[in-house]
Amino acid sequence: MSVKAKIGPSILNADLSNLAAESQKLLDNGADYLHLDVMDGTFVPNLTFGHPMVKSLRNKIKTAFFETHMMVQKPEQWIEPMADAGVNLYTFHIEPVEDVDKVSRLVQEAGMKVGLAIKPGTKVEDLEKFVSIADVVLVMTVEPGFGGQSFMADMMPKVEWLRANYPNLDIEVDGGVGPKTIECCAKAGANMIVSGTAVVGAIDQAEVIREMRDVVQRYTK
Template sequence: MSGPVGGNQAMTTTSGQLKAQIGPSILNADLSSLANECHRLLGCGADYLHLDVMDGHFVPNLTFGHPMVASLRRSVPVALFDMHMMVSEPLKWVQAMSDAGANQYTFHYEACGDDDQQVFDCIRRVREANMRVGLGIKPNTPVDKLFPFIEELDLVLVMTVEPGFGGQKFMTDMMTKVETLRQRYRQLDIEVDGGVSLDTVGQCADAGANWIVSGTGIINAPNPQQVIRQMRDVVNEAIERSQLDR
């Protein structure tokens, strides 16, 4: 694997402060020229690339698997690949995604059937495969379902739309989950995904999210570089304000 992040270190500055990370969701890009699109987005300042893996079971849509990730890694050797695993059997794909070049493996709590042991088993497997580990929840899942696992995670993902399709409206009420997590876990990387644009990133940042996934909000923008820069500034400014308020 290659990329700007190794091991299980949180995305912080040298002072230990959380850092904004802006990741375009490449599923919204031109899939006929995906490697070129990835290079374009990285050239625009993207901190990482968010890859949505859907199996047609956990969510009704179907995207791609580890062979495509391996092919993309050969063309894009230096980038953090953040795998959003919207799959019904997250354990099944851990090693294959690691071998393909993934850096971070975020699976869904709901895919484990409300079985905490399955969640812990998947976390352990991801660690053993030398990837950062993330755990996500859908909008209808209470945030406290994440609490037993936080100490074992690098990142939590709060979905701000129902997973499976792009272009949905941002769910403002999901920000209470982000706020709860940030109040309890000051140094945790918190990612939001779904309907995030320049119009909504401020809400995410003020609630405490520092990893921002944006699909159409970045990729369809006339100037993606400017959007990424503005999003990063908004998040970093919110982080600075939170540090002053402590």
């Protein structure tokens, strides 16, 4: 296996009125990348922010790696604006998309890496046919839409299956991940860890990030 352990805090439950400072604090505390949750109120029953907010954040934070987790019904609609906003990794859900290959190509042509996400109810086999075009696959460990939910350990067989079949693939987990659930994710084979509440709400963010990275590193060696 030659994948790197990376911790990407989700800023969903941070103080969004103070997004740049909250994001910079996470980076200063050791975050490897920022996970920006974009929700359109249709694909999921919640609404967050779009490319204008991401672009404003990019103006303040020049070099960090930005992932947008696109919980939207029409991911093809936001490719150009998100590329223009300075997004590095454009992760979209395959469920509402008719032609995943085509949308992935458009993401690449716009200069971003491709992330493909599945909801808890989606079989890993549905993702398998697109793995070759993906830079990252995201296995959701909660129903998308809200931060602060409980981790679904029953999603781990999907991660195990992906790791067994794709030793060098970047496999991300998202939802309810923190110090209590990290071992389970790392053991299954996840190497990109999204963590919202557990990191953002921590008294010592640096310690929580370090602790989770250490656990993942033990399994990625």
